[in-house]
Amino acid sequence: MERLVNNVLFKKIMVVVAHPDDEVLGCGGSISRWVGEGAEVRVLVLSDGLSNERTSCERESKRRAFQNAIDCLGAKVCDILDLPDQKFEIVNFQEIVQKIKKYIVAFSPDVIVTHWAGDLNRDHRIVNEAIHLVCRPLVSNDLKCLMTMYTASSSEFGDHFSRSSFDANLFVSLSKENLSKKFEALNFYAEEVSRMQNLRNKHYLRALATVAGGRVGRELAESFRIEWARV
Numbered sequence: 001m002e003r004l005v006n007n008v009l010f011k012k013i014m015v016v017v018a019h020p021d022d023e024v025l026g027c028g029g030s031i032s033r034w035v036g037e038g039a040e041v042r043v044l045v046l047s048d049g050l051s052n053e054r055t056s057c058e059r060e061s062k063r064r065a066f067q068n069a070i071d072c073l074g075a076k077v078c079d080i081l082d083l084p085d086q087k088f089e090i091v092n093f094q095e096i097v098q099k100i101k102k103y104i105v106a107f108s109p110d111v112i113v114t115h116w117a118g119d120l121n122r123d124h125r126i127v128n129e130a131i132h133l134v135c136r137p138l139v140s141n142d143l144k145c146l147m148t149m150y151t152a153s154s155s156e157f158g159d160h161f162s163r164s165s166f167d168a169n170l171f172v173s174l175s176k177e178n179l180s181k182k183f184e185a186l187n188f189y190a191e192e193v194s195r196m197q198n199l200r201n202k203h204y205l206r207a208l209a210t211v212a213g214g215r216v217g218r219e220l221a222e223s224f225r226i227e228w229a230r231v
């Protein structure tokens with residue numbers, strides 16, 4: 001299965017997340033690896049992760065943090081959209097679908113990575129639903145694989161929504177350098193890390209990577225679920 005994502009077949013990978021920092025928490029190490037192996041990775045984020053009360057200066061700073069994190073991982077920013085943070089449910093669902101679809105059609109990725117349907121965060125679950133709708137395996141698109149990722153601080157609580165825990169079926173093994181890149185990128189989100197210190201600190205993330213790696217006989221890994229794939 002690993003061969004599927006080591007760029008033998010997949011050259012264009014698109015990561016679609018709800019908030020800046022989700023991409024690092026969920027697949028920062030894998031992005032670093034994929035880019036190192038020659039893939040083009042673009043990241044689309046649907047919200048800047050700030051409530052309406054925040055100033056334009058704070059927004060600018062958050063956007064800069066996102067850009068810096070993506071640069072650090074060697075990926076490209078697809079765009080930062082303007083959905084209201086933690087309130088995706090007040091936006092018309094079709095509007096979200098159409099916004100995402102525009103970027104997917106323009107890039108035509110081989111692989112899409114997004115949130116898992118059982119995440120505690122509601123914005124994440126809405127993104128998952130929208131992506132499933134946009135990415136149906138039709139003859140009209142060339143997508144080869146839809147994957148969901150384990151996002152620390154949200155995927156731990158899946159039993160509430162999916163009645164099952166995150167059942168990983170793809171482990172992307174990481175080098176120490178890949179994990180270091182993840183941590184380096186995470187440094188740009190210092191505020192988020194301190195807000196949920198117990199689930200976003202490096203000790204916890206390293207432990208997750210160690211357990212995921214141990215499950216497939218590797219030192220370090222990140223966990224994913226292949227929702228569907230065609231090759």
Ligand SMILES: [Zn+2]
Binds near residue numbers: 018019022121124
């Ligand atoms: Zn999030």
